Amino acid sequence: MTSSEFLREVTLDLAALFRRDLRRLSQEVEAFPDDASLWQVVPGVSNSAGNLVLHLEGNLREYFGRRLGGIPYERNRPNEFAEKGLSRPELIVRLESLAVIPEVVQRMTEAQWLDVCVEDSLVGGRSIGQFVLSLYGHFHFHLGQIDYLRRVLTKGNAVAMAQLEA
Numbered sequence: 001m002t003s004s005e006f007l008r009e010v011t012l013d014l015a016a017l018f019r020r021d022l023r024r025l026s027q028e029v030e031a032f033p034d035d036a037s038l039w040q041v042v043p044g045v046s047n048s049a050g051n052l053v054l055h056l057e058g059n060l061r062e063y064f065g066r067r068l069g070g071i072p073y074e075r076n077r078p079n080e081f082a083e084k085g086l087s088r089p090e091l092i093v094r095l096e097s098l099a100v101i102p103e104v105v106q107r108m109t110e111a112q113w114l115d116v117c118v119e120d121s122l123v124g125g126r127s128i129g130q131f132v133l134s135l136y137g138h139f140h141f142h143l144g145q146i147d148y149l150r151r152v153l154t155k156g157n158a159v160a161m162a163q164l165e166a
Contacts, residue, residue: 007110007129014136015106021139022102024159026095028146029053031159035087040153047081049149052142053091055080060101063135068112068128069104105132 001009028049032038038050047055058080065071086094113129126134150156 004110007113011106011108011113014132015102017136018102018105018139019099021143022095022098025053025056025143025146026092027159028143028150029088029091029095031156032088032150033154033156035085037150037153038086038088038091039084040149042149042152045149047145048084049146049153050084050086050091051081052146052149053095054083054086056139056142057094057098059135059138060098063131064101064104068108068132069100071100071104108132 029038032049038053039048041048055077058075058077061071061073062075066073066075113127113132115128116125117128117131118125147159151158
């Protein structure tokens with residue numbers, strides 16, 4: 001397998017993982033028993049699950065949608081942590097609109113993977129590919145926080161993920 005073929009496989013796999021995990025995020029939101037519990041915080045934690053969902057939406061739209069996909073978006077990062085009170089159905093609609101993100105990932109070229117990302121100071125001269133992989137890790141970090149907050153607030157169990165393919 002050539003390096004080009006390998007990167008193509010990685011790209012397709014990452015797009016499939018984003019499809020799966022965006023559905024998992026929606027399942028987490030749906031698993032909260034009511035809208036109010038999405039916006040509760042627990043001692044020692046400054047963000048609610050609802051705000052983490054908004055933060056993930058903003059992050060995905062900014063880095064994958066706008067920067068990689070050329071999809072117009074103006075991010076308001078402080079609002080991701082300040083906005084409160086959206087309902088579960090409102091959040092689900094917002095998450096459903098992120099279906100474009102795996103498509104953007106799937107279209108990534110070898111040149112994009114290898115190009116040095118100079119647009120963002122967070123990247124520090126890394127390749128766009130390295131940055132994309134770190135963004136996937138960021139997504140999972142917050143997905144885990146959302147799951148943990150739901151379990152703590154509701155004394156709930158893990159969400160059944162049986163219908164989701166890998």
